[in-house]
Amino acid sequence: MGRDRHPNAVLLIGLGRFGGTLAETLQRMGHDVVAVDANRVIVQEWSGTLTHVVEADATSEAALRQLGAEGFDRAVVAIGTGIEASLLAAGTLLDLGVPEVWAKAITRQHGRILERLGVSHVVYPERDAGERVAHLLSGRLLDFIEFDKGFAIAKLRAPRSVCGQTMAEALPRRRFGVTVVGVKRPDGEFGAVGSDTVVNQDDLIIVTGPTPEVERFAAATA
Ligand code: ATP
Numbered sequence: 001m002g003r004d005r006h007p008n009a010v011l012l013i014g015l016g017r018f019g020g021t022l023a024e025t026l027q028r029m030g031h032d033v034v035a036v037d038a039n040r041v042i043v044q045e046w047s048g049t050l051t052h053v054v055e056a057d058a059t060s061e062a063a064l065r066q067l068g069a070e071g072f073d074r075a076v077v078a079i080g081t082g083i084e085a086s087l088l089a090a091g092t093l094l095d096l097g098v099p100e101v102w103a104k105a106i107t108r109q110h111g112r113i114l115e116r117l118g119v120s121h122v123v124y125p126e127r128d129a130g131e132r133v134a135h136l137l138s139g140r141l142l143d144f145i146e147f148d149k150g151f152a153i154a155k156l157r158a159p160r161s162v163c164g165q166t167m168a169e170a171l172p173r174r175r176f177g178v179t180v181v182g183v184k185r186p187d188g189e190f191g192a193v194g195s196d197t198v199v200n201q202d203d204l205i206i207v208t209g210p211t212p213e214v215e216r217f218a219a220a221t222a
């Protein structure tokens with residue numbers, strides 16, 4: 001691949017459960033993915049599913065150069081448990097000038113070091129999945145995403161405190177600090193919510209706001 005540029009391709013290091021799912025999803029979405037793993041068995045397992053799978057040690061600058069890493073605008077380091085390998089791979093990709101490097105971290109400490117190296121996005125899949133399942137398990141939330149630090153969007157059954165009145169009367173933003181952005185009637189599709197929309201107890205709603213407010217809104221009102 002030499003010094004060719006691959007502006008729309010993603011270089012993915014590590015085909016574990018997280019990296020493998022990420023690679024497969026990106027490819028399905030139409031992105032070019034070049035996936036790298038040091039383990040020959042894993043490379044073979046994925047070679048039927050992914051178009052470009054390469055066996056290489058991503059901690060080696062020579063190996064990364066050989067597969068043209070410096071031509072990628074985006075790379076993801078999806079090595080978790082080997083923290084040393086994760087840091088070496090991320091550092092080498094940054095040294096080679098890859099502008100956007102994402103990396104998976106398994107602990108806060110790991111994540112902080114990745115950030116200090118210059119990694120642009122640190123993700124914590126195990127921690128995020130744990131938080132998400134806690135929200136779903138705890139009751140009324142049917143779906144929940146914290147899409148930024150401290151800011152969430154959730155799907156839930158309409159709490160009684162906002163039912164039977166218009167949004168202008170129920171004032172969820174003033175009373176609870178959340179915004180109702182969507183409503184689904186029992187027999188309908190999701191639609192937009194305006195100040196004259198009335199929600200009922202058998203409707204599903206989408207709310208967004210600071211995570212503690214979304215949690216309080218869902219929990220406090222049966
Ligand atoms: P997951 O939880 O997503 O399954 P993990 O966090 O447990 O993964 P590992 O299993 O340690 O992470 O690593 C993921 C993949 O990265 C493995 O398939 C492993 O072979 C690969 N890998 C580890 N070190 C390197 C390296 N230096 N170069 C390339 N690939 C590597």
Ligand code: ATP
Pocket residue numbers: 126
């Ligand atoms: P994660 O990726 O979420 O960190 P994992 O999928 O790699 O976790 P393990 O680390 O193998 O999973 O197991 C998670 C926890 O479950 C460990 O703390 C382990 O001690 C515990 N555990 C494993 N087997 C049992 C068991 N039979 N009974 C109770 N606890 C167990």
Ligand code: CA
Pocket residue numbers: 080126
């Ligand atoms: Ca894991």
